[in-house]
Amino acid sequence: MALLDIRQRTGWLFGALVVSHIILISAQVTTKRGVPVLQEVTFGVFAELQRASTSALSSAQEGWQNYFALQQIRQENERLKKEVTQLSVSLQQERTAAQQTRTLQGLLDLKSGTAFQTTAATVIGSGADPEFRTITIDKGTQDGLRADMAVISPAGVVGRILMPTARAAKVQLIIDRDAAAGVVIERSRVGGLVSGIGSADALAFKAGLIQLEYVPGSADVKKGDRVVTSGLDGIYPKGLPVGEIQSAERVSGEWRIRLKPAVDFSSLEAVLVVLQVPEPPGDVKPAADGEP
Amino acid sequence: MKALGVLVAIALSLALQTTLSRFVVGGSVAVDVVLVAVIATALTIGPVGGMLAGTAAGLIQDALSSGVIGIGGLAKTIVGFLAGAFGQQFIVTAALPRLVIFVAGTVLHGVVYMGLYSLLDLREFPSPWKPLAAQALGNALVGIVAFGIIESLPGMVERRRARRVRR
Numbered sequence: 001m002a003l004l005d006i007r008q009r010t011g012w013l014f015g016a017l018v019v020s021h022i023i024l025i026s027a028q029v030t031t032k033r034g035v036p037v038l039q040e041v042t043f044g045v046f047a048e049l050q051r052a053s054t055s056a057l058s059s060a061q062e063g064w065q066n067y068f069a070l071q072q073i074r075q076e077n078e079r080l081k082k083e084v085t086q087l088s089v090s091l092q093q094e095r096t097a098a099q100q101t102r103t104l105q106g107l108l109d110l111k112s113g114t115a116f117q118t119t120a121a122t123v124i125g126s127g128a129d130p131e132f133r134t135i136t137i138d139k140g141t142q143d144g145l146r147a148d149m150a151v152i153s154p155a156g157v158v159g160r161i162l163m164p165t166a167r168a169a170k171v172q173l174i175i176d177r178d179a180a181a182g183v184v185i186e187r188s189r190v191g192g193l194v195s196g197i198g199s200a201d202a203l204a205f206k207a208g209l210i211q212l213e214y215v216p217g218s219a220d221v222k223k224g225d226r227v228v229t230s231g232l233d234g235i236y237p238k239g240l241p242v243g244e245i246q247s248a249e250r251v252s253g254e255w256r257i258r259l260k261p262a263v264d265f266s267s268l269e270a271v272l273v274v275l276q277v278p279e280p281p282g283d284v285k286p287a288a289d290g291e292p
Numbered sequence: 293m294k295a296l297g298v299l300v301a302i303a304l305s306l307a308l309q310t311t312l313s314r315f316v317v318g319g320s321v322a323v324d325v326v327l328v329a330v331i332a333t334a335l336t337i338g339p340v341g342g343m344l345a346g347t348a349a350g351l352i353q354d355a356l357s358s359g360v361i362g363i364g365g366l367a368k369t370i371v372g373f374l375a376g377a378f379g380q381q382f383i384v385t386a387a388l389p390r391l392v393i394f395v396a397g398t399v400l401h402g403v404v405y406m407g408l409y410s411l412l413d414l415r416e417f418p419s420p421w422k423p424l425a426a427q428a429l430g431n432a433l434v435g436i437v438a439f440g441i442i443e444s445l446p447g448m449v450e451r452r453r454a455r456r457v458r459r
Contacts, residue, residue: 014343
């Protein structure tokens with residue numbers, strides 16, 4: 001009841017009366033433009049209200065549109081991210097294809113440059129046991145492959161066919177501890193035997209090095225010398241790069257030599273299989289291209 | 293009871309004012325009896341009664357005149373409210389404070405009334421201060437006299453009754 005008691009609300013009552021009088025006066029008085037003051041004031045006040053409400057509405061509308069624009073931008077961003085991912089994958093595929101093309105081009109060059117018949121094969125797997133360093137290629141006896149055929153790459157000797165099946169073959173890499181090849185040091189023409197290193201020499205084994213044995217202590221050996229096949233082992237054709245001398249030390253009157261293989265076995269993708277087993281030196285007869 | 297008294301006072305003051313308006317000298321009335329009644333009501337009852345009385349009396353006075361309805365009402369509402377508020381805050385039983393309030397109320401009323409008319413460009417008041425000062429003095433005198441009469445009325449009635457009882 002106190003709220004309704006006007007004696008408690010004198011100021012409000014006074015204000016209401018003053019406003020009422022002003023409205024009453026405005027309703028009767030016209031401005032110089034001939035418009036009633038009440039109408040002009042009312043219009044002015046409502047115009048301001050309309051301006052405020054329109055401004056608020058515009059702000060809300062703008063905010064809403066911006067929100068939707070952001071949503072669209074987010075969706076577009078997601079789409080672009082997917083596109084970038086797809087393009088990255090495509091680019092990687094293109095790079096891989098280019099790399100394969102280069103590898104195959106190298107093989108083709110090697111194939112056309114060699115005097116013996118070869119066939120290209122793709123590496124499809126590697127050995128299950130790290131102790132035995134082998135790879136699997138996608139060519140087998142159906143393609144003319146036989147055991148002990150030499151496997152080479154543009155960089156040099158890869159290994160030999162160990163176990164051919166009809167459509168695939170296991171290749172023993174030159175770095176396998178049981179592998180061996182007759183070689184000569186290119187510069188000094190000193191002969192020797194290259195073989196793999198077992199896990200007993202852990203550092204050399206992990207580094208993928210091979211060793212050169214049976215080199216007399218009086219032989220001229222230098223670090224950095226290139227080592228090539230001698231063709232004396234009856235497997236590898238003569239003159240194929242095997243590796244480069246990384247370290248050489250004399251032990252008990254003999255050289256103890258470590259080689260870095262010419263071939264990077266970690267990135268081997270395609271190889272050439274020499275279909276003709278070379279004859280021992282002196283009897284070498286290069287086969288005509290295309291002849292089995 | 294108070295409201296009835298206020299209404300009667302306003303009605304009487306309006307009747308008196310319309311009667312006095314016949315004695316206009318130089319285009320202006322020297323005494324605004326209605327304003328006197330409003331100020332007296334405000335001093336007697338307070339700001340609420342003062343402003344309500346001012347509103348009612350002013351509107352009626354405006355309606356009876358040919359001016360804009362509301363200007364006189366607004367002026368008398370403001371004067372009634374301020375006079376009532378002033379009367380509540382200070383002791384105004386003596387003649388001098390009442391005289392000051394009547395003068396100040398009349399001046400304020402004149403300022404608001406003439407100011408609004410001038411502001412709305414409806415009337416011109418070439419030299420308003422002389423007539424306003426005259427009206428302020430006239431209102432003050434009438435107001436003080438009226439207050440004296442009103443305040444002495446209850447005593448007079450009591451004395452007459454006492455005399456009758458003695459006879």
